Amino acid sequence: MPAPFSWIRPEPHGIHVVPADCWIDPSRPVDKALVTHGHADHARGGHGETVATPATLAIMELRYRTGAEDEAGEVPHRAVPVEYGETIRLPGGVDATYVPAGHVLGSAQILLEHAGERVVVTGDYKRRPDPTCPPFEVQPCDIFITEATFGLPVFCHPPIEDEMAKLLDRLAAYPERCVLVGAYALGKAQRVIAELRRAGHDAPIYLHGAMEKMCRLYEEHGVELGELRLVSDHTKDQMRGAIVVCPPSALNDRWSRRLPDPVTAMASGWMRVRQRARQRNVELPLVISDHADWSELTRTIDEVDAQETWITHGREDALLRWCQLHQRRARALAMVGREDEDD
Amino acid sequence: MKHFAALIDALVYTRSRNEKLRLIAEYLRATPDPDRGWALAALSDGLDFPAVKSSTIRNLMKERVEPVLWTLSRDFVGDTAETASLLWPAPDHPPSPPSVGEAVGLLSGMTRKSVQAELPELLDRLDASGRYALLKLATGGMRIGVSGRLAKTAFAQAFDVPVEEVEEYWHGLDAPYPELFAWAAEGEPPPDIDNLPAFRPFMLAHPLEETVVDLADYAAEWKWDGIRVQLVRAGEETRVYSRSGDDISATFPELLDVLPFPAVLDGELLVRGAHQGGEEGGAASFNALQQRLGRKTVSRKMLADYPAFVRLYDVLLLEGEDLRELPWTARRARLEALIERLPESHFDLSRVVEARDFAHLAEIREGARDDAIEGLMLKRRDSAYVAGRRTGLWYKWKRDPLLVDCVLMYAQRGSGKRSSFYSDYTFGCWDGDPDSGADLLPVGKAYSGFTDEELKKLDRHVRSNTVDRFGPVRETDKSLVFEVAFDSVHASKRHKSGLAMRFPRIHRIRWDKPPHEADRIEALRALIRD
Numbered sequence A: 001m002p003a004p005f006s007w008i009r010p011e012p013h014g015i016h017v018v019p020a021d022c023w024i025d026p027s028r029p030v031d032k033a034l035v036t037h038g039h040a041d042h043a044r045g046g047h048g049e050t051v052a053t054p055a056t057l058a059i060m061e062l063r064y065r066t067g068a069e070d071e072a073g074e075v076p077h078r079a080v081p082v083e084y085g086e087t088i089r090l091p092g093g094v095d096a097t098y099v100p101a102g103h104v105l106g107s108a109q110i111l112l113e114h115a116g117e118r119v120v121v122t123g124d125y126k127r128r129p130d131p132t133c134p135p136f137e138v139q140p141c142d143i144f145i146t147e148a149t150f151g152l153p154v155f156c157h158p159p160i161e162d163e164m165a166k167l168l169d170r171l172a173a174y175p176e177r178c179v180l181v182g183a184y185a186l187g188k189a190q191r192v193i194a195e196l197r198r199a200g201h202d203a204p205i206y207l208h209g210a211m212e213k214m215c216r217l218y219e220e221h222g223v224e225l226g227e228l229r230l231v232s233d234h235t236k237d238q239m240r241g242a243i244v245v246c247p248p249s250a251l252n253d254r255w256s257r258r259l260p261d262p263v264t265a266m267a268s269g270w271m272r273v274r275q276r277a278r279q280r281n282v283e284l285p286l287v288i289s290d291h292a293d294w295s296e297l298t299r300t301i302d303e304v305d306a307q308e309t310w311i312t313h314g315r316e317d318a319l320l321r322w323c324q325l326h327q328r329r330a331r332a333l334a335m336v337g338r339e340d341e342d343d
Numbered sequence B: 001m002k003h004f005a006a007l008i009d010a011l012v013y014t015r016s017r018n019e020k021l022r023l024i025a026e027y028l029r030a031t032p033d034p035d036r037g038w039a040l041a042a043l044s045d046g047l048d049f050p051a052v053k054s055s056t057i058r059n060l061m062k063e064r065v066e067p068v069l070w071t072l073s074r075d076f077v078g079d080t081a082e083t084a085s086l087l088w089p090a091p092d093h094p095p096s097p098p099s100v101g102e103a104v105g106l107l108s109g110m111t112r113k114s115v116q117a118e119l120p121e122l123l124d125r126l127d128a129s130g131r132y133a134l135l136k137l138a139t140g141g142m143r144i145g146v147s148g149r150l151a152k153t154a155f156a157q158a159f160d161v162p163v164e165e166v167e168e169y170w171h172g173l174d175a176p177y178p179e180l181f182a183w184a185a186e187g188e189p190p191p192d193i194d195n196l197p198a199f200r201p202f203m204l205a206h207p208l209e210e211t212v213v214d215l216a217d218y219a220a221e222w223k224w225d226g227i228r229v230q231l232v233r234a235g236e237e238t239r240v241y242s243r244s245g246d247d248i249s250a251t252f253p254e255l256l257d258v259l260p261f262p263a264v265l266d267g268e269l270l271v272r273g274a275h276q277g278g279e280e281g282g283a284a285s286f287n288a289l290q291q292r293l294g295r296k297t298v299s300r301k302m303l304a305d306y307p308a309f310v311r312l313y314d315v316l317l318l319e320g321e322d323l324r325e326l327p328w329t330a331r332r333a334r335l336e337a338l339i340e341r342l343p344e345s346h347f348d349l350s351r352v353v354e355a356r357d358f359a360h361l362a363e364i365r366e367g368a369r370d371d372a373i374e375g376l377m378l379k380r381r382d383s384a385y386v387a388g389r390r391t392g393l394w395y396k397w398k399r400d401p402l403l404v405d406c407v408l409m410y411a412q413r414g415s416g417k418r419s420s421f422y423s424d425y426t427f428g429c430w431d432g433d434p435d436s437g438a439d440l441l442p443v444g445k446a447y448s449g450f451t452d453e454e455l456k457k458l459d460r461h462v463r464s465n466t467v468d469r470f471g472p473v474r475e476t477d478k479s480l481v482f483e484v485a486f487d488s489v490h491a492s493k494r495h496k497s498g499l500a501m502r503f504p505r506i507h508r509i510r511w512d513k514p515p516h517e518a519d520r521i522e523a524l525r526a527l528i529r530d
């Protein structure tokens, strides 16, 4: 009988499911990839076959033409959709089930079962409600492979209602200006817009051109975002008193000169730390994250109650220490190509 | 405390000076006494609570947060007060938050002993922003980009009063400044400071840079390498103020009973010695003066070994008469007359430097390095004594810095924004001929003088040329040369090299220069002027 868990192997460029010879979130092209969600540090183009949720596949088609036909009518990068809760049988007797991760549209944890052993790969996740995706589901398992983006006890994401109130207060205080919100183009932007709508803000929201397609994709997947307009189609005067959403990289870019004296805001978990906000010249930090904060990470580790916790990316030192203090076996995986999402 | 914390947060995130002024002014108008006065004192670094130190906070936290998690958090956040404010285990039902006035009262009542029990009670009453504001206020140094000057300007804007008058009254009064608010906000008569030994704002100089002035319009004086002070006598009391308006009387008790008449004098505080001004009753180098700075009490031996005196530049007020409106020439005449009435033991006059023309003056300045003088001052002959830095009236013309080529030896991580970079550098010079086996001895440390781009390159250099590690410090393979600029160099027993540089900073990174061509210690030693 093989050693326990020898069928699952962390490698620098992804997690290898050995009997099925497939990879989870590989950072380089492989024959067969299981992808947790559409963020660029997890989803790459060029795989022979990609297994993911329909929404994740739609995002990957938009970004990498995954599943799309080429000029010859062939599909060079095949897409295999799996619904939440659906189990697929992989070669070598491995079952893979896609479970909601609550991170962004289409995001999933992947539960792998083989020879009576259960392994959960979370990808990225959060435990807070999000109007753009179904909530995280706890899956008890033997090995829990978790992210640790906000794995320091200083990270405690406040209720999103508080952050929305801050944003709307500032908007009301400067009717002659606009509030420019830097938000990650996949997930964060749409969540912020959806939360603004939930908070009763029904005025048009203006978008940087780079956000448009992803917002449309969200709408096609049933996430209502209200009236959206493109900055490029409007004048300074039309945008006074409005909310404008752009990718973080555009915040201090020349692009923003076309806006009416913007108040610079950014929606990110990093905004919890003043120096981080100041580095980006942010005037209105909004602590909004699509990742688990410290208490969510530690609570989840407790709830899944695995024999071992493996930490993929983020601030693994502190989470390892926590595991040690709580008598939980843990190890950090050295993964390449996983950067802090601007999140 | 809630509004004060919101103000501090808003100031942290505001870059625009005008917006900062507006935020502070709005707060000052909307907040009642004495809170607004305490807030103003906190913003201008006018509060001191000796029982609360950064180490106090660290100790409190180590009892509450596991030490490894604390250290990882502190390293990431880059600021002890902020880390503590984020990690403080808040009670489920916090008692009502204190006002700024109440918080200040409680903080000043704390002793080294009671602080460990009393500070937590105060922190329990606040949210994360409130804890940050409180800890910043308690430990001093808000470092939120608000200078004393900005706070005063905001005060002037809030109540539409002239900022010069605010400056003038401010220093005669103590926080929370009820008289100041009564005058500015309620239209009461201004505070009476004529009979108080109050600080009057200094007149300051611009760097000369490329400007050339006509010596018919400007007089030249030496700029002495001591500390600029204002000596004030009023109502039978003498006080010594530093340039920022801090009362440093206790540090220089020998100056408190030597001014026999009411006056406000501007001058350079120096320590007796043979190295500055030579035969004119010389002063020792800044190094000697350093022995006297920052002491709250002064021993008899200190007074005897390093006697202080004031080299006078100007007179602002004299026996009830305000001379500040007079031209410099007239004030200078009054100064030259009054020096006769002052004891030689504690006063002399800063000499006017005579030169035929500007080029001649430049020549005199070149020669000034040997006299360990900081440079020259150029003062417009017809100008009044104007508070602050007004263009075209006074110029400072510093001598050029000294330069030496050193070799990078050790690097340490910076803090805050730089915590992920090796940004603090220790460099050395050769103790002999490097080609016949000489060693490098550390001669100084610098963490400035390079651009962000250069910092990235330096960081990469350190990481890829590390030969050893000691905690946060990396030893490099000593392959990189820095051209280091500094103002002067002094003998020092504390350093293995036997010398200490003043204001070293990296002037150029000599990626091109082989390390064995860096300077030797002797070259540096030859520049010592103690």
Ligand SMILES: [Zn+2]
Pocket: A037, A039, A042, A103, A124, A341
């Ligand atoms: Zn992600």
Ligand SMILES: [Zn+2]
Pocket: A039, A041, A042, A123, A124, A147, A338, A341
């Ligand atoms: Zn990620």
